[in-house]
Amino acid sequence: DLGAAQALLESLYSHFGTGVAKPRINFAGGEPLLLGERLVTTIELARTIGFDVSLISNGSLLSERRVSQLAPHLSLLGLSIDSVRPEVLAAIGRQSRSSCQVDFATLVQLVARARRINPLLNLKINTVVCAANWKDDLADAIRDLSPRRWKLLRMLPVVSHELEVTAAQFSAFVE
Numbered sequence: 001d002l003g004a005a006q007a008l009l010e011s012l013y014s015h016f017g018t019g020v021a022k023p024r025i026n027f028a029g030g031e032p033l034l035l036g037e038r039l040v041t042t043i044e045l046a047r048t049i050g051f052d053v054s055l056i057s058n059g060s061l062l063s064e065r066r067v068s069q070l071a072p073h074l075s076l077l078g079l080s081i082d083s084v085r086p087e088v089l090a091a092i093g094r095q096s097r098s099s100c101q102v103d104f105a106t107l108v109q110l111v112a113r114a115r116r117i118n119p120l121l122n123l124k125i126n127t128v129v130c131a132a133n134w135k136d137d138l139a140d141a142i143r144d145l146s147p148r149r150w151k152l153l154r155m156l157p158v159v160s161h162e163l164e165v166t167a168a169q170f171s172a173f174v175e
Helices: 002-016 037-049 064-073 086-091 104-117 139-145 167-174
Strands: 024-027 052-057 076-080 122-129 149-154
Touching: 002 037, 024 037, 037 052, 037 064, 064 104, 076 104, 104 139, 122 139, 122 167, 149 167
Parallel strands: 024 052, 052 076, 076 122, 122 149
Antiparallel strands: none
């Protein structure tokens, strides 16, 4: 319900928006783009209320249309990029049920489009280093996207040890 979303956002802004810095609201968790037009409307509303808005996505549902709708309202776009190799993406579950994966070249084009629409847009890349990708070299991919920040996270066992990476493997990736 848009009315409930607006009331919540206004309440949050009245609580956190009283400081010197503009408050930022982050849309993340799972894949927020699954919400479609509801997400677009909520992001537009948050920006209108006065928030800096960030979105964290795996990029699988980004399209030219979605970028055109969202880019003007975002201060930060975060993308989860753990590999550019199809076999690694499959191993870590970064594909749809029909085995569709994010095409990296398309993602680079979409980020470039977002930056043309919003030259102030900051880009952040999140990479979770795990047993399947610790030997990957993402330097070219990161160079192609030119993010403001690249956040490296080490996979730790949560449910199983299947994709756990050792401290030495994580260090090798960082190097």
